[in-house]
Amino acid sequence: MAENEVKQIASKLESLRGSQLSSQAPPLLSRAKLALLRLNALVPSEETHKSHLHLATTILELGALISIRLRDTESFTRYYQQLQPFYAIEGSAWSRSHAQSNQSKVTGLYLLLLLSVGDYAGFHTVLEGLEMSAGNEKLEKDQFIQYPVRLEQALMEGSYDKVWGETKGEHLPSDEYAVFSEVLINTIRSEIASCSERAYPSLPIANAKNLLFLDSEGAVVQFAQSRGWVAKDGRIYFPQQEEEMLAAEKDVMSASGMVIENTLGYARKLETIV
Template identity: 30%
Template sequence: MDFNELYRLLSSFTNSVENDFPDFQYCNELLTQLKIQLAEQNILFSSKLEKQNIEGLKIARQTLEFAVILSVKMKENKSFERHISQLKPYYYDYENFLEPSELKLKILGIYLLFLLSQNRIAEFHTELELIKIEERKSKFISFPMRLEEFILDGNYFKIREAFSEKPSELFDFFLEELILSLRSQIAECVQVSYPHLKVKDAFEILMLKDKNDLIEIAQQNDWLISEDDTIHFKLENDNENVQIPSDRLIREIITYAKEMERII
């Protein structure tokens, strides 16, 4: 099998992706060409593991790795996820045949962050289980792990601190997404735990800079901003809300009756 052509394509592809300001259209064209070539040589999705395949598999793996990076740079969620799922067999199933890739942990780290930003915590954990305990010490993996811990605790303050320690520029895109989803979580917390809050403090707590953003959030959540620059939250009054959940009670009691009847 002749790999020269593939190698040529691959190197121009990786080079153009690694460029600080990549030409996305050109990159995508190269990627399509690469995929066609790989598919024609029956490497891309081959399930057979043979010795002579290994070189081809390595090329395929690198192609996909850079395809993932390209998707991150282009800020495309869908193609990112698709490429990751194509790439995963190369990391896990061919583990014993291919020497480990340098990019593996970085890419998996980005993927973990992606899952976090989408609030897909269950998947985050199943994915994490696949990563060996020694590998979790790597800065790429430990970063999203720490973020997850902070989110669970509600330690949003620490998250902001942690942002500055991000291990790679590639994490930026999903960090932005994460902030967006966190902001709504924080807003939920704030409105039940504070009776009122100064506007300048709210900026800090909600990780905001622009006043218009704050006003938008306030409108969404029905917050009142009074003239002395204080946000007032509607405190729910428990006593008024107490209603007898008759629907649920009726259903439960009928279930008991049915079960009792079965016993007797």
């Protein structure tokens, strides 16, 4: 009975689209996990029936992918962690057909999440584990794994234009990858913005558009306002840079005043000696 219920819920979850995800998916996933508990399959063991293991893996993978579509990274991370003992018991998904498991897709998404938050150590730890379990040859043919690997290489090289190119729709291995790709671009944009406001007093809006990978000058102005920059006369001005320059000028003036005062005092002492 519980097994049939899980199968029906899995079928329903796979059919959900758009607004149905946020309204129907969470209660359906809760029902499925309760049914798996009744089957003693939510926590896997060597004694768990193989068909129940497969059902649990399917539900947890659907939960992970739905969490991505709902932009709930915390929920996605929990599902990814719950899936690890199932993958360990069932064996590597790279030795099974894609129709049987979404391990490759879910793992690639997790690698992309690690990149988007700058956790490079965690990224390489996961990747090394995959290399040991699946082998380099299989991983090199896996589009879901190679996508974050290419992005990480481009980031290490500082080739942000390559990263930007990889995040275009035609390069994404699946729709779910667009979520983290967008987060990654926003992170890179923020880093470039921080460097720019320290390096320049101002920039032409047209140059800032290309530098920040924005689609229009209007988007540049909007981004500038969110950073507290000033957009006027076709340029972006960085108030922080101006404040630092003014502070530096004040320091110079203050230091110059001290030098002059010390010099005059020294001159007065000489007159007294003479």
